[in-house]
Amino acid sequence: MITASEHASRIRGAPPIAGPGGLPRLLPGSFAGRPLGLAGHLARHGELPAAEGQDARACATGWLAEIERAGLTGRGGAAFPTARKLAAVAAAAGRPVVVVNGTEGEPASAKDKVLMATEPHLVIDGAVLAACITGATEVIIVAGPAVTGIVEEAIAERRALRRDPVPVRVVPAADRFVAGEASAVVNWLANGRPVPTPVPPRLAQHGLHGRPTLVQNAETLAHVALIVRHGAAWFRTAGTPAEPGSMLVTVIGAVRAPGVREVGIGTPVSTVLDAAGGPAQRLRALLIGGYFGTWVPWPEAADLPFSAAGLAPLRAVPAAGLVAALPAAACGLAETARVARYLADESAGQCGPCVFGLDAIATELGRVAAGRPASLALLRRWLSQVDGRGACRHPDGAVRFIRSGLELFGPELDLHARGWCSGTTDDPVLPVPRRLTR
């Protein structure tokens, strides 16, 4: 078992593979072993257009429209149209603030950490552009503790050159799964409590210290920095017409070269695995979209496009880009039960159905996986009782993940009930932080 930061540093070393369509866009083309400084960043991407034109009107009209034409959606998991979010904050009354969400609370995911560790200036450029578009007077970057030092250095480099029209600072993220939920990020900054708050009020109207607040994923903002430089048409040369652009993926599990890669949305799932060296063993299934994601069968998923439309037949979505390859030797039910326990323990402890429901579900599922007496009927009843009943979508995500495990590994249920298991190894595939493993 490895910790989240060990995991991040382990896969940081893998070089991204340049693919078709001028990828990678966000990650450096070759791995230099240290972050790209400002000079290297500008040599690679060029200067932002018309820096002198960074007045609110030019930003709000020109660049916002370009981002809308690009069709950029959030890369933090929910795929919400970025232009609509920017417009909502720009229209709200008050002095807005931009919060870069680099929390990446999901232990299996490393894409935001790798992005900030290699191209911190791209993320900062995007955040400062978002500030200009929304009229924000401040940028706060919430970054994984492993990369705050790198971001701090990048900010210092820019400050010395007076590059940015608004103050930019970095705050280490809280190390919890739910800490990356947008209202939890704001609560962490305001009160030091990394747990979600009730909606309403909406963050776009009433967020950090009552100010209109844009909470945007780090990768999303890096795309903003490139759209403003190269335009919507360029952005759309990768991806599909309905889901344009590229996205970062974290590929882990039974692949030869696990790590963070960049792919065009809609790339076949097998090509996504190949970008990480391809399967290292015979596979049983893939987990797509993270710990709120969906188990899909292998090789059935191989030819599907890695996009929301492409994965729809298997009821999966790319979300924040996690792909975990489960080897045939591992037990999908045991993996699902282990992560279910982790998700239950990571409940922020505020909402009854999430606190009691997820705990009951994880315990029952643990019994199922261990071949102890358990009630599947009760398990299913609880899953439907908990779905949609929290202040945030933590229980919904957990339910989605557990249901997909029960469905895909259904044939395993009988085996387990009779004390068998088709898996031949107990080596965990999905990382769960050590302190919480039971």
Add this chain to the structure above:
Amino acid sequence: MTAERVLRVNPIACAGRGLCAEVAPELITLDDWGFPVIAKGPVPPGQAAEARAAVRICPLLALRLAARRTAG
């Protein structure tokens, strides 16, 4: 445009035990842990009084009647 009312619970404020379900049994049932499950959709006109009673009786101010505008 008509403004319909929906009953909403703030799950962070709610502590369970279900006083609300006792005064509005048609609108609120309890899950296996004693937390309120609100019937889907807008409050039917005939149950508006029940809904208001539930909001009033909640000691933690966890329930509210919110306007939900629907076309037509």
